[in-house]
Amino acid sequence: MMHALENFLFTYQSLIYALGVNSLLALSMYVVLAVGQLSLGQAAFMGVGAYSSALLTVKFGVPFPGALVVAAAAPSLLAFVIGAPTLRLSGVYLAIATIGLGEVLRIFFLNWDYAGGALGLNGIPEQAGFIWIFGALAIALTGLVAICRSRVGRAMEAIRADEAAAGVMGVNLPAYKLAALVVSAAIAGVAGAFNAHVSSFIGPNEYGFDAVVTILSFALLGGIGSPFGPVLGALVLTALPEVLRPLHDYRLVINGFIIVCVVIYLPGGLLPWRIGRIGARK
Amino acid sequence: MLAQQLLNGLFSGAVYALFALGFTLMFGVLGVINLTYGFYFSTGAFVALYATQYLHMPIFVALPFAAVVTGLIAIVIDDLLLGPLRRAKAPELSSLMVTLGATLLLYSLMTAWFTTDIRRFPPAVFNGGAFEIEGLRITLSQILIVVTVAIIVGGLAFLLQRTKLGLAIRALAENGDTAQLMGVNAGGIVRLVSFISGALGGAAGVLIGLNYNAIQPYMGEMMMLKGFAVIILGGLGDIRGAVLAGLILGILETLTAGYFASSMKDAVGFLLLVLTLWLRPVGLFGRVVAKRA
Numbered sequence: 301m302m303h304a305l306e307n308f309l310f311t312y313q314s315l316i317y318a319l320g321v322n323s324l325l326a327l328s329m330y331v332v333l334a335v336g337q338l339s340l341g342q343a344a345f346m347g348v349g350a351y352s353s354a355l356l357t358v359k360f361g362v363p364f365p366g367a368l369v370v371a372a373a374a375p376s377l378l379a380f381v382i383g384a385p386t387l388r389l390s391g392v393y394l395a396i397a398t399i400g401l402g403e404v405l406r407i408f409f410l411n412w413d414y415a416g417g418a419l420g421l422n423g424i425p426e427q428a429g430f431i432w433i434f435g436a437l438a439i440a441l442t443g444l445v446a447i448c449r450s451r452v453g454r455a456m457e458a459i460r461a462d463e464a465a466a467g468v469m470g471v472n473l474p475a476y477k478l479a480a481l482v483v484s485a486a487i488a489g490v491a492g493a494f495n496a497h498v499s500s501f502i503g504p505n506e507y508g509f510d511a512v513v514t515i516l517s518f519a520l521l522g523g524i525g526s527p528f529g530p531v532l533g534a535l536v537l538t539a540l541p542e543v544l545r546p547l548h549d550y551r552l553v554i555n556g557f558i559i560v561c562v563v564i565y566l567p568g569g570l571l572p573w574r575i576g577r578i579g580a581r582k
Numbered sequence: 583m584l585a586q587q588l589l590n591g592l593f594s595g596a597v598y599a600l601f602a603l604g605f606t607l608m609f610g611v612l613g614v615i616n617l618t619y620g621f622y623f624s625t626g627a628f629v630a631l632y633a634t635q636y637l638h639m640p641i642f643v644a645l646p647f648a649a650v651v652t653g654l655i656a657i658v659i660d661d662l663l664l665g666p667l668r669r670a671k672a673p674e675l676s677s678l679m680v681t682l683g684a685t686l687l688l689y690s691l692m693t694a695w696f697t698t699d700i701r702r703f704p705p706a707v708f709n710g711g712a713f714e715i716e717g718l719r720i721t722l723s724q725i726l727i728v729v730t731v732a733i734i735v736g737g738l739a740f741l742l743q744r745t746k747l748g749l750a751i752r753a754l755a756e757n758g759d760t761a762q763l764m765g766v767n768a769g770g771i772v773r774l775v776s777f778i779s780g781a782l783g784g785a786a787g788v789l790i791g792l793n794y795n796a797i798q799p800y801m802g803e804m805m806m807l808k809g810f811a812v813i814i815l816g817g818l819g820d821i822r823g824a825v826l827a828g829l830i831l832g833i834l835e836t837l838t839a840g841y842f843a844s845s846m847k848d849a850v851g852f853l854l855l856v857l858t859l860w861l862r863p864v865g866l867f868g869r870v871v872a873k874r875a
Contacts, residue, residue, distance in 0.1 A: 559683025
């Protein structure tokens with residue numbers, strides 16, 4: 301039995317890791333969508349996390365857990381710089397400010413010879429295994445469910461439903477939105493670090509427009525009623541092209557098509573249900 | 583050297599202004615950020631390419647032809663994607679997400695069809711003629727840019743400020759429901775504005791395609807990033823601001839390429855955008871839009 305399991309893990313290793321990493325990315329997108337904002341910087345945050353942990357382990361020999369902390373902190377700082385001025389404005393500003401982030405980062409890494417330039421970074425130690433990835437996913441999921449059931453979760457849902465009303469009720473709008481963006485950047489950064497430390501190679505072209513739209517399609521397909529929705533979306537959209545081989549070439553077309561259809565015809569996603577509240581009246 | 587840089591910057595800035603004009607008009611009147619706008623830019627360039635290559639149109643005919651075709655495509659896309667959301671009164675972000683998904687869909691299809699190879703206008707269209715005035719080199723495509731941008735900006739300003747139709751468009755931008763009660767045909771205006779914006783985006787695509795003589799499906803995506811910087815610097819929905827901000831970005835880019843590093847040229851727009859958001863989020867001419875519940 302153990303042997304069969306080991307065999308299975310070995311055969312489908314990269315798919316299983318991708319399922320975990322993509323679920324984390326979907327959760328990072330969820331955190332921002334949960335306060336009614338759209339961040340298109342998730343792929344860039346992932347890239348910053350991947351590059352900072354890869355550089356620290358490869359060039360400075362920092363142990364993986366230490367690098368992971370920086371991989372969470374660096375994109376959070378970037379998110380703060382972008383988010384602090386934009387989140388006081390209307391919702392479209394964050395999307396506009398973050399959509400160019402991936403491209404600017406690509407130019408930056410492409411011209412940064414120390415980080416490998418166009419060739420990217422090779423020989424990153426493969427230290428992020430099954431336990432790390434799915435442990436982090438379990439922690440993130442549990443934490444977000446706990447938040448959903450708390451006062452903070454209710455405030456977030458109020459912002460999503462009606463920002464002006466939530467503000468009048470005393471919810472500190474900019475603080476909540478900024479906190480959500482910073483947390484989401486940290487999750488994306490950790491996911492990026494895991495990705496770098498299972499594939500042993502990263503390049504400057506992996507964190508662009510296609511990547512962020514794909515992450516968004518995870519969250520929207522699953523639905524943002526609860527944190528389980530985005531994870532389901534990530535699992536479906538990561539496994540589907542593997543199961544149905546012919547779909548593989550049209551992956552981007554399908555991701556785009558799914559976003560269009562879900563937003564227009566299925567705004568709640570596949571899992572529209574919300575999580576019950578503590579102390580909610582029956 | 584400096585004068586030549588400034589001149590080149592003004593020319594590319596003029597195209598940025600043209601591109602951003604359609605983008606900001608769409609936001610100002612329709613109230614949505616339509617991310618498929620960059621696709622219109624690529625479409626315009628490809629239509630002009632095919633019109634000159636297979637229909638043997640001279641560029642003076644191919645340019646308006648491409649603009650009109652792109653405008654018609656813009657009407658269809660707006661109707662398909664944003665029509666249902668407008669009727670359902672969906673939140674602001676839905677339109678952003680739906681056009682984002684559509685952008686990926688459209689670019690992927692376009693790449694599958696045309697591949698990412700760089701295409702060029704037939705040599706007869708683009709004879710690369712240039713002449714010199716007091717040591718400054720000006721190409722024929724740059725003259726085409728200035729004439730086209732001047733005609734379009736002037737025509738648009740006249741339409742918006744001096745005609746009854748322009749009054750209707752401005753009324754709709756100010757307050758949709760009130761404008762409808764005053765007898766403005768909202769559906770018609772929405773289609774007209776989609777057409778104008780699409781045509782402006784398409785025309786900008788043709789001009790940039792001519793100027794660099796390189797056409798490729800993803801050219802619109804890079805342009806969108808510049809477009810965002812321009813409309814934020816100019817102020818969302820502000821037409822005067824878009825023109826001025828376009829020129830500023832064009833000049834800053836050429837100066838960066840000339841005196842700093844040409845690889846950093848495409849990052850200038852983003853830095854400008856972040857700086858604007860920190861220092862003056864309402865844009866150059868700053869008009870604060872109050873948000874009502």
